[in-house]
Amino acid sequence: MRLVFRKYHRMIALTICLPLIITAVTGIAMTVADEWLHQGQLFGFLLKIHTFQFLGLSEILPIFNGLGLLSLIATGLNMTGLFSQRRKS
Numbered sequence: 001m002r003l004v005f006r007k008y009h010r011m012i013a014l015t016i017c018l019p020l021i022i023t024a025v026t027g028i029a030m031t032v033a034d035e036w037l038h039q040g041q042l043f044g045f046l047l048k049i050h051t052f053q054f055l056g057l058s059e060i061l062p063i064f065n066g067l068g069l070l071s072l073i074a075t076g077l078n079m080t081g082l083f084s085q086r087r088k089s
Contacts, residue, residue, distance in 0.1 A: 002078075002079050002081075005075045005078045005079050006075075006079055008071075008075050009072065009075040009076060009079065012068060012071050012072055012075065013072060015068065016064070016065070016068035016069070016072070019052070019061065019064065019065060019068075020065060020068070020069070022049065022050075022052075023050060023061075023065060026046045026047075026049050026050035027050060029046050030043055030046045030047060030050060033046060
């Protein structure tokens with residue numbers, strides 16, 4: 001059973017890694033641009049990338065990222081064996 005979850009975990013991770021990396025990096029860069037550098041134009045540019053407005057995905061991306069993360073957590077926790085029933089000897 002763990003092999004099945006490992007297969008799904010790998011497939012989901014490959015699908016969601018690029019949007020999550022872009023979201024994380026631009027989120028950090030937006031904070032630096034706004035709070036430390038006080039660059040409003042750079043902040044606006046990074047916000048468009050962060051929300052994927054340049055591709056027209058700003059409505060669906062939060063749902064995609066959220067469902068992807070939840071499924072990675074579910075498959076990852078299942079692979080750890082924390083929720084498996086232990087046999088009595």
